[in-house]
Structure formats: structure tokens, C-alpha cells
Amino acid sequence: MARIAYFRVSTRDQSIESQRAAMGGNFDKEFSDNGVSGTVVAMERPGFKACADYLREGDTLNVFAVDRLGRDSIDVQTTVRDLRAKGVIVDVHGLGPIVGDAGELILALLAQVAQMERNRIVARTDAGRELAKQTLAATGRTHRGKASLGRPVQHDAEAIAAWSWEQGSIQKTAAHFGVSEATVSRARRAFPQG
DSSP: OOEEEEEEESSTTSOSHHHHHHHTOOOSEEEEEESOOTTSOGGGSHHHHHHHHHOOTTOEEEESOHHHHOSOHHHHHHHHHHHHHTTOEEEETTTEEOOHHHHHHHHHHHHHHHHHHHHHHHHHHHHHHHHHHHHHHHHSSOTTSOSSSSSOOOOOHHHHHHHHHHHTOHHHHHHHHTOOHHHHHHHHHHSOOO
16 A cells, blocks of 8 residues: 655646645655646646556555646546546545545535636636737737737847947947847857957
8 A cells, every 4th residue: 555646737847846845745656747737638648647557456646736636627537536446545635535425526626626727727818818919919019018929039149249349339239129238248259240
């Protein structure tokens, strides 16, 4: 009867460490998915698939929250039901083991909340993107003051260096191109005066 942990974070710049610390560690084995959305079906995530294959009857699967199992209500409930049918105890940090009808009801509710939150994130992102498009079309800048919807347009380092050498001033060049003085200095090093 092993204590197994499963961690998931949606983006690569997030860390599972806060989940591990909150749950106290000391697990017999750990599995994780880093940079994998909860909208991906649990059994299609490499870390969770390996975890599910490893689990045996009597093992306890520890997760930080229901939304770490996924953000699709039906998938979460099916996943937990399948694990329980295999004899695995699913223990959600702060909630405890999912047992009996009451546990199933609480799981269903929390899984639905996780899915609803995911839908709200998507709606907020879509609304922000639409506002940015409209503002960009009307003013030439997004509502956050950016000149484009994607990553900032990269300036031509060679053009910056040439203009800087001609003008003889890093400060004037930075102001002219709307870049930092460090960017001008890097451009000058990349394209020395010739």
C-alpha cells in the first residue's frame, strides 16, 4: 500500500513545488505533468498515464486539488471512478479520501467548479483579446498600450546600430527607436562601426 502523489501545472514557468510542500511530501513515488493543461484528458497526459499504470489495489493517490486531476468534469469523475474500481484510494488535500456517495457528490461538485473556472478563464482571455483588437484598430495601440497583439515587434539590430553610429548617441538612438539603451549597446556590439 503505497502513497503516490500526482502533481500538475499548466505552464512550464509554474512549479509543482508549492503543491508538494502543501501536501507534506514523503511519498513513495511521485508523478507529474508540467506545462500540460487540465483540459487534456487525464489518460492522455504522460505523467498521469504513468501514474495510473503504476497504481495498485490498496495504494493511495494524493492530489493537491480536484482541478489538478483535470478541468473537465466528466473526465475527472470518470478517472476517479476508474481508480476507485481498481481499489485505489483518491485523497484530495484538504478534502480527504473520496469515499461513498457523499464523496462522489463532493467530487462532482468540485469537478464542475474546476470546469466552470476554466470556462471563465477562456471567456476572460477571449474578451481581453477582442478588446485589444478593437482598440488596436481604432487607435493603433492595444488597451494596454502595445503596438501589436503578439510579441513586440523586434527591431532591426543592424538598422539601430547604423543609425546610432551615424548619430553618435546611444540615448538619441534609444529614444528614436523606442528601445532601451542596452538594446542599442547590444546592436552596436553586434554591428561595429565599419
